[in-house]
Amino acid sequence: MPYLDEHAHLTPATVRLLHAVSRVPIRLLKDCKVYPAGRNWLRFPWYSKRSGGGAVAIVDRIHASDRFFVEIGNDTSFLLLLAHEVGHLPHAENYPASTLGRTRFVLWATWQYALSLLRNGKRWHRKARMEQEAERGRWVLRQLLASSGDAAAKELLGLVHTNRTAAVGEWLAARSSTIERLHAEYPGWQ
Numbered sequence: 616m617p618y619l620d621e622h623a624h625l626t627p628a629t630v631r632l633l634h635a636v637s638r639v640p641i642r643l644l645k646d647c648k649v650y651p652a653g654r655n656w657l658r659f660p661w662y663s664k665r666s667g668g669g670a671v672a673i674v675d676r677i678h679a680s681d682r683f684f685v686e687i688g689n690d691t692s693f694l695l696l697l698a699h700e701v702g703h704l705p706h707a708e709n710y711p712a713s714t715l716g717r718t719r720f721v722l723w724a725t726w727q728y729a730l731s732l733l734r735n736g737k738r739w740h741r742k743a744r745m746e747q748e749a750e751r752g753r754w755v756l757r758q759l760l761a762s763s764g765d766a767a768a769k770e771l772l773g774l775v776h777t778n779r780t781a782a783v784g785e786w787l788a789a790r791s792s793t794i795e796r797l798h799a800e801y802p803g804w805q
């Protein structure tokens with residue numbers, strides 16, 4: 616399975632790429648685990664596809680729609696989803712990875728969305744501050760792939776899929792100024 620190892624951790628090549636586009640600390644990316652949501656589809660309002668979801672991050676775990684675990688092809692949808700979800704890891708950094716810690720994080724997130732509902736109405740989900748921050752990684756990755764051209768984008772995805780960490784690092788290093796510029800231009804989740 617590309618992106619994940621057999622223990623549900625992000626592969627080193629995936630960590631390298633997601634760190635560059637999201638600026639989430641490597642240590643948080645290495646610690647996080649990604650699981651299929653399973654039949655017990657989590658009942659968080661922000662989990663719905665309609666609100667741009669397909670996954671939810673709770674402290675050190677990301678639960679993603681089962682479809683991402685069965686239909687891995689060359690498409691980038693799972694990688695783009697991960698690039699957003701890892702952006703939530705820093706939000707939960709100070710919550711312990713325990714049942715109580717996860718419950719407290721969910722309560723905190725619910726409160727953030729409730730505040731956003733008061734301020735932003737129908738656009739409460741993406742306009743919540745935590746979503747604005749988390750979207751950075753997906754936006755930068757999407758722009759980076761688009762601006763690099765098909766061949767280079769394909770090359771990068773191939774390197775990530777085959778977990779060639781050093782080669783991913785070189786690919787990114789060759790485009791470091793573009794990546795810097797994209798971070799500076801990130802407009803927030805529109």
Ligand SMILES: [Zn+2]
Pocket residue numbers: 699700703745746749
């Ligand atoms: Zn989010």
